[in-house]
Amino acid sequence: xxxxxxxxxxxxxxxxxxxxxxxxxxxxxxxxxxxxxxxxxxxxxxxxxxxxxxxxxxxxxxxxxxxxxxxxxxxxxxxxxxxxxxxxxxxxxxxxxxxxxxxxxxxxxxxxxxxxxxxxxxxxxxxxxxxxxxxxxxxxxxxxxxxxxxxxxxxxxxxxxxxxxxxxxxxxxxxxxxxxxxxxxxxxxxxxxxxxxxxxxxxxxxxxxxxxxxxxxxxxxxxxxxxxxxxxxxxxxxxxxxxxxxxxxxxxxxxxxxxxxxxxxxxxxxxxxxxxxxxxxxxxxxxxxxxxxxxxxxxxxxxxxxxxxxxxxxxxxxxxxxxxxxxxxxxxxxxxxxxxxxxxxxxxxxxxxxxxxxxxxxxxxxxxxxxxxxxxxxxxxxxxxxxxxxxxxxxxxxxxxxxxxxxxxxxxxxxxxxxxxxxxxxxxxxxxxxxxxxxxxxxxxxxxxxxxxxxxxxxxxxxxxxxxxxxxxxxxx
Numbered sequence: 001x002x003x004x005x006x007x008x009x010x011x012x013x014x015x016x017x018x019x020x021x022x023x024x025x026x027x028x029x030x031x032x033x034x035x036x037x038x039x040x041x042x043x044x045x046x047x048x049x050x051x052x053x054x055x056x057x058x059x060x061x062x063x064x065x066x067x068x069x070x071x072x073x074x075x076x077x078x079x080x081x082x083x084x085x086x087x088x089x090x091x092x093x094x095x096x097x098x099x100x101x102x103x104x105x106x107x108x109x110x111x112x113x114x115x116x117x118x119x120x121x122x123x124x125x126x127x128x129x130x131x132x133x134x135x136x137x138x139x140x141x142x143x144x145x146x147x148x149x150x151x152x153x154x155x156x157x158x159x160x161x162x163x164x165x166x167x168x169x170x171x172x173x174x175x176x177x178x179x180x181x182x183x184x185x186x187x188x189x190x191x192x193x194x195x196x197x198x199x200x201x202x203x204x205x206x207x208x209x210x211x212x213x214x215x216x217x218x219x220x221x222x223x224x225x226x227x228x229x230x231x232x233x234x235x236x237x238x239x240x241x242x243x244x245x246x247x248x249x250x251x252x253x254x255x256x257x258x259x260x261x262x263x264x265x266x267x268x269x270x271x272x273x274x275x276x277x278x279x280x281x282x283x284x285x286x287x288x289x290x291x292x293x294x295x296x297x298x299x300x301x302x303x304x305x306x307x308x309x310x311x312x313x314x315x316x317x318x319x320x321x322x323x324x325x326x327x328x329x330x331x332x333x334x335x336x337x338x339x340x341x342x343x344x345x346x347x348x349x350x351x352x353x354x355x356x357x358x359x360x361x362x363x364x365x366x367x368x369x370x371x372x373x374x375x376x377x378x379x380x381x382x383x384x385x386x387x388x389x390x391x392x393x394x395x396x397x398x399x400x401x402x403x404x405x406x407x408x409x410x411x412x413x414x415x416x417x418x419x420x421x422x423x424x425x426x427x428x429x430x431x432x433x434x435x436x437x438x439x440x441x442x443x444x445x446x447x448x449x450x451x452x453x454x455x456x457x458x459x460x461x462x463x464x465x466x467x468x469x470x471x472x473x474x475x476x477x
Contacts, residue, residue: 007067019069024060027131030179038087048092056135059092059100100134117157125149128176139164142171174199177223202226209237211262240265251291254300281306
């Protein structure tokens with residue numbers, strides 16, 4: 001029940017005419033009362049002050065001050081200059097606050113104990129809250145009951161148990177819900193615990209005027225009574241229903257009598273249904289009045305002539321069904337899976353070769369170096385070819401091999417032995433597939449290709465070798 005003071009910072013020309021009444025709240029907004037500021041001190045909102053109580057003092061919190069207090073007093077019918085208004089004594093001291101907090105801590109235990117004592121006396125009542133005064137000399141018991149309760153014996157038990165002055169105050173179910181608080185079905189805090197102060201009676205007639213289904217579960221609030229918000233829009237519905245015809249619950253046509261289902265005050269339509277169908281027929285107010293006049297004259301129209309309802313909302317187009325079976329090919333997926341398998345296989349082979357090389361150890365490194373150095377010598381050896389022996393026919397030779405046919409042989413001791421290549425090298429495999437020839441000894445690797453070219457005669461002086469009768473012809477490249 002918070003109130004915003006929107007006049008707080010506005011200056012006034014006459015300070016004497018300002019309101020000298022302050023509104024205080026007790027027990028976290030459960031109760032509000034007005035107190036006179038006799039000392040004319042300035043109290044801010046939320047400040048704790050000590051006020052007069054029943055044979056003692058009480059501590060309250062300032063909730064409103066200034067000119068808005070007069071509006072609140074006028075709303076609740078309290079006289080500003082009445083003698084029954086109590087006074088503010090002082091700002092609360094540390095001693096007052098400590099004693100107030102000590103007595104407030106006793107309220108929960110007192111509520112449990114008081115409920116148990118009321119149950120032993122078989123009283124048809126429900127205790128909702130117990131409020132103890134700040135000095136601990138008075139306790140107020142709030143209860144709800146449907147009928148009158150004789151609690152004279154209960155007051156004696158409470159006074160002897162709690163050693164306080166007892167005051168019993170009856171409240172309604174709506175006030176109880178306001179004290180407890182909570183969230184309503186609309187998602188906001190309860191109206192009775194925030195701003196609603198006067199509770200008007202609510203009946204099912206308000207729900208019928210608003211075309212609401214009479215469902216006790218949906219129309220009831222947390223207090224168990226009908227929701228207070230049913231009265232908020234009732235006046236608007238009553239004003240709109242004045243244009244609708246009366247006694248139009250049943251109208252007669254040739255086919256069968258039509259019964260009224262609901263009234264739409266926003267579109268000025270009345271919905272009827274026939275006994276032999278479940279369809280609802282919307283009729284305008286003018287059409288219903290015409291049928292009523294015809295029925296009063298003893299005539300019955302052939303049809304109701306309902307109105308066609310056109311929705312202003314754009315109709316959502318539902319996506320059509322598309323058959324995509326067979327349009328998506330799986331070849332791309334198969335191709336990707338094949339590539340992935342090939343890549344994994346190549347990685348496995350590479351790891352196997354690396355392991356094999358690591359198993360052979362370091363001695364293979366010089367062997368590979370010698371094999372690289374012997375490659376030029378092997379190329380020269382292939383170019384030189386092998387001499388003919390015993391007049392036997394030999395396979396065809398390349399022209400470079402024919403040029404080196406007349407040169408003197410090289411010392412075999414200076415030539416390095418031919419070394420085999422490692423696994424996986426194609427030149428070695430090609431040499432194994434060639435026919436076996438008598439290899440000439442190689443030249444030393446120190447001799448360069450330039451020195452060989454100096455020893456060769458120029459191409460103009462060279463004569464092509466004459467082919468013998470037994471020598472086969474050279475294959476065409």
